[in-house]
Amino acid sequence: xxxxxxxxxxxxxxxxxxxxxxxxxxxxxxxxxxxxxxxxxxxxxxxxxxxxxxxxxxxxxxxxxxxxxxxxxxxxxxxxxxxxxxxxxxxxxxxxxxxxxxxxxxxxxxxxxxxxxxxxxxxxxxxxxxxxxxxxxxxxxxxxxxxxxxxxxxxxxxxxxxxxxxxxxxxxxxxxxxxxxxxxxxxxxxxxxxxxxxxxxxxxxxxxxxxxxxxxxxxxxxxxxxxxxxxxxxxxxxxxxxxxxxxxxxxxxxxxxxxxxxxxxxxxxxxxxxxxxxxxxxxxxxxxxxxxxxxxxxxxxxxxxxxxxxxxxxxxxxxxxxxxxxxxxxxxxxxxxxxxxxxxxxxxxxxxxxxxxxxxxxxxxxxxxxxxxxxxxxxxxxxxxxxxxxxxxx
Amino acid sequence: xxxxxxxxxxxxxxxxxxxxxxxxxxxxxxxxxxxxxxxxxxxxxxxxxxxxxxxxxxxxxxxxxxxxxxxxxxxxxxxxxxxxxxxxxxxxxxxxxxxxxxxxxxxxxxxxxxxxxxxxxxxxxxxxxxxxxxxxxxxxxxxxxxxxxxxxxxxxxxxxxxxxxxxxxxxxxxxxxxxxxxxxxxxxxxxxxxxxxxxxxxxxxxxxxxxxxxxxxxxxxxxxxxxxxxxxxxxxxxxxxxxxxxxxxxxxxxxxxxxxxxxxxxxxxxxxxxxxxxxxxxxxxxxxxxxxxxxxxxxxxxxxxxxxxxxxxxxxxxxxxxxxxxxxxxxxxxxxxxxxxxxxxxxxxxxxxxxxxxxxxxxxxxxxxxxxxxxxxxxxxxxxxxxxxxxxxx
Numbered sequence: 001x002x003x004x005x006x007x008x009x010x011x012x013x014x015x016x017x018x019x020x021x022x023x024x025x026x027x028x029x030x031x032x033x034x035x036x037x038x039x040x041x042x043x044x045x046x047x048x049x050x051x052x053x054x055x056x057x058x059x060x061x062x063x064x065x066x067x068x069x070x071x072x073x074x075x076x077x078x079x080x081x082x083x084x085x086x087x088x089x090x091x092x093x094x095x096x097x098x099x100x101x102x103x104x105x106x107x108x109x110x111x112x113x114x115x116x117x118x119x120x121x122x123x124x125x126x127x128x129x130x131x132x133x134x135x136x137x138x139x140x141x142x143x144x145x146x147x148x149x150x151x152x153x154x155x156x157x158x159x160x161x162x163x164x165x166x167x168x169x170x171x172x173x174x175x176x177x178x179x180x181x182x183x184x185x186x187x188x189x190x191x192x193x194x195x196x197x198x199x200x201x202x203x204x205x206x207x208x209x210x211x212x213x214x215x216x217x218x219x220x221x222x223x224x225x226x227x228x229x230x231x232x233x234x235x236x237x238x239x240x241x242x243x244x245x246x247x248x249x250x251x252x253x254x255x256x257x258x259x260x261x262x263x264x265x266x267x268x269x270x271x272x273x274x275x276x277x278x279x280x281x282x283x284x285x286x287x288x289x290x291x292x293x294x295x296x297x298x299x300x301x302x303x304x305x306x307x308x309x310x311x312x313x314x315x316x317x318x319x320x321x322x323x324x325x326x327x328x329x330x331x332x333x334x335x336x337x338x339x340x341x342x343x344x345x346x347x348x349x350x351x352x353x354x355x356x357x358x359x360x361x362x363x364x365x366x367x368x369x370x371x372x373x374x375x376x377x378x379x380x381x382x383x384x385x386x387x388x389x390x391x392x393x394x
Numbered sequence: 395x396x397x398x399x400x401x402x403x404x405x406x407x408x409x410x411x412x413x414x415x416x417x418x419x420x421x422x423x424x425x426x427x428x429x430x431x432x433x434x435x436x437x438x439x440x441x442x443x444x445x446x447x448x449x450x451x452x453x454x455x456x457x458x459x460x461x462x463x464x465x466x467x468x469x470x471x472x473x474x475x476x477x478x479x480x481x482x483x484x485x486x487x488x489x490x491x492x493x494x495x496x497x498x499x500x501x502x503x504x505x506x507x508x509x510x511x512x513x514x515x516x517x518x519x520x521x522x523x524x525x526x527x528x529x530x531x532x533x534x535x536x537x538x539x540x541x542x543x544x545x546x547x548x549x550x551x552x553x554x555x556x557x558x559x560x561x562x563x564x565x566x567x568x569x570x571x572x573x574x575x576x577x578x579x580x581x582x583x584x585x586x587x588x589x590x591x592x593x594x595x596x597x598x599x600x601x602x603x604x605x606x607x608x609x610x611x612x613x614x615x616x617x618x619x620x621x622x623x624x625x626x627x628x629x630x631x632x633x634x635x636x637x638x639x640x641x642x643x644x645x646x647x648x649x650x651x652x653x654x655x656x657x658x659x660x661x662x663x664x665x666x667x668x669x670x671x672x673x674x675x676x677x678x679x680x681x682x683x684x685x686x687x688x689x690x691x692x693x694x695x696x697x698x699x700x701x702x703x704x705x706x707x708x709x710x711x712x713x714x715x716x717x718x719x720x721x722x723x724x725x726x727x728x729x730x731x732x733x734x735x736x737x738x739x740x741x742x743x744x745x746x747x748x749x750x751x752x753x754x755x756x757x758x759x760x761x762x763x764x765x766x767x768x769x770x771x772x773x774x775x776x777x778x779x780x781x782x783x784x785x786x787x788x
Contacts, residue, residue: 018419019420021439022416022419022420025412025416025438025439026744027743027745028743028744028745028746028747030438030747044419044424044439044440044441045415045419288420292708301736306732306733307733307736307737307738309742310739314686314709315708338700339699339700339701342695342701343701345703345704346704348420349421350420350421350422351422352422353419353422353424
């Protein structure tokens with residue numbers, strides 16, 4: 001509808017896709033989604049839903065046929081199939097070349113490092129002997145990481161001592177693995193940091209780059225729990241992070257919204273990139289209510305070749321809290337606390353529309369906005385939206 | 395999903411419904427829509443679309459069956475069918491009783507008048523003789539209005555002199571009408587005013603009422619062209635309008651978002667209600683970008699029994715400009731000027747997704763936001779999004 005782009009194709013039908021679509025629809029775009037789940041969060045708000053698996057080339061071809069530009073809402077997708085689409089002349093943002101590098105944590109860190117961006121020390125590990133050799137050399141605990149497909153802490157194992165190495169190797173590779181593991185693992189030092197923060201940036205097709213206010217993140221069980229904005233870091237660190245955000249976008253030639261998760265060590269004045277995601281990000285959900293233009297709208301504007309919107313905050317502070325499936329939960333979901341939440345001014349509840357709750361599954365989030373971080377924490381103290389199991393599976 | 399309400403049913407699938415749905419989806423609701431047009435703006439973003447006419451009781455019954463609460467996005471719907479739903483125990487907001495009164499401009503003015511709210515002088519006209527009698531008595535031009543189904547100036551006729559009466563009567567009733575016209579027409583004095591403004595208010599099920607900043611409206615060919623917020627009226631007038639907004643909501647016992655269009659005469663310090671709409675309104679579109687909580691979100695929160703959000707502005711000023719089908723346009727639509735519009739910070743373009751443009755048809759709107767009204771007019775000077783016909787019909 002807008003300029004020469006009528007339909008946006010999205011690989012993945014989860015909550016990130018849903019929030020993209022809600023902004024894309026205001027702008028007048030048609031939407032096609034590829035996702036194997038019939039009842040995924042994007043299903044009801046898409047013009048077309050291709051119900052095919054993420055490893056099925058036919059699904060990608062069908063999506064491409066219906067779309068003027070293709071994007072994705074998660075990064076663990078079949079790059080070979082995307083490359084096939086590029087070969088056939090389809091347009092994909094962010095670029096498949098950068099996705100391919102980012103998908104592999106080793107290649108990602110190598111690219112960042114090469115671009116002069118600080119990252120924790122890392123090296124490849126081709127086999128278990130490399131792990132023993134690293135430990136014997138350094139005598140220090142380290143992170144053992146799967147190079148691919150990790151999320152929410154899955155694929156990471158903290159090796160505390162020499163005896164942990166075999167356990168970690170088995171956890172990430174599988175018991176008595178016979179296959180070649182030479183491109184599957186990497187080693188990363190344990191970085192010393194006080195704060196985990198993230199920065200969202202969007203880059204247009206013309207190279208215009210906008211950067212969002214820095215978010216401070218707290219994880220529970222390796223899953224994001226809360227994001228506080230603005231992050232409590234010094235001006236000097238803010239400046240460093242803004243520079244890093246630009247460097248990251250240029251390093252990957254990103255078009256669209258990206259997120260860089262960072263470790264901050266104020267004492268040493270150090271900032272290191274932990275991970276880059278070539279997509280809209282959970283730590284940027286606060287931008288829907290708290291910023292003039294959300295990370296989702298700017299993503300759509302970027303991939304459609306439109307100018308980008310202001311990333312200025314419209315409130316003093318904001319906290320985002322995830323609504324996550326509780327211990328042992330497995331079944332049809334219900335929610336408690338929503339009515340109470342809406343009694344407090346400056347609270348918004350987002351429910352993604354997933355039918356079933358599972359332990360650790362992201363089911364929704366709340367965004368609190370107000371004058372100051374203290375003010376917003378006060379609001380969060382009064383709200384408690386939780387999942388419950390309405391009826392069990394099986 | 396939220397509290398005991400899972401699915402919201404909407405009568406009407408146009409742009410007002412679409413903007414309601416985009417906010418309702420964030421909150422996690424399922425959506426069912428009743429609209430005879432297969433490709434209406436709500437189609438692609440609804441969980442269920444019942445493609446049936448607005449006079450077909452079956453459609454209403456099907457909608458009710460799928461919905462936990464029912465609302466509507468335009469007011470010219472079949473009240474008898476809605477009454478049937480109420481009889482069968484379904485919940486409809488705003489109430490059918492108030493809709494019934496508001497649908498009839500005579501009854502609406504009588505209700506407002508009875509509640510002590512100032513309106514232009516009016517009276518019923520049972521036949522053409524009543525019109526002649528009125529003119530002979532007053533010797534003044536007047537508005538001849540259809541009591542029902544008018545919108546965008548349709549159904550209104552300005553009688554300038556005695557000779558105009560027969561013309562106006564024929565225009566509104568039809569040539570040589572034989573049917574009983576005794577409940578179809580009303581007379582209204584020409585009010586003296588300097589400004590047309592409107593005020594949007596939302597009332598919750600518990601009586602909580604929030605009122606939006608006052609909007610100043612300019613019509614072209616009886617169709618809304620621009621809305622400027624804040625309206626340039628004195629503090630005294632603002633106070634009067636806020637009082638009127640509350641009175642209107644209480645007069646109709648409204649639950650949901652309503653709009654009152656008003657005439658302002660600053661010299662006399664007078665405010666009169668021109669018309670009330672029991673729904674979200676074109677003059678409230680600016681609330682999406684310019685206000686903390688949009689008129690659409692608050693409507694959904696009200697009908698779902700949730701607390702209402704702040705109506706505080708997040709910018710200094712805003713102008714909304716409609717994108718309307720131009721002279722003689724009739725065919726498949728395309729747009730010009732969108733890329734240019736997005737180059738200017740603080741401009742948002744909404745495209746409703748209607749396939750065909752017709753002269754006078756509302757196809758989209760732009761919202762400009764900035765520090766001051768002057769600043770925002772400056773932005774509007776630089777943007778010009780227009781419809782064109784891509785291919786003709788027929």
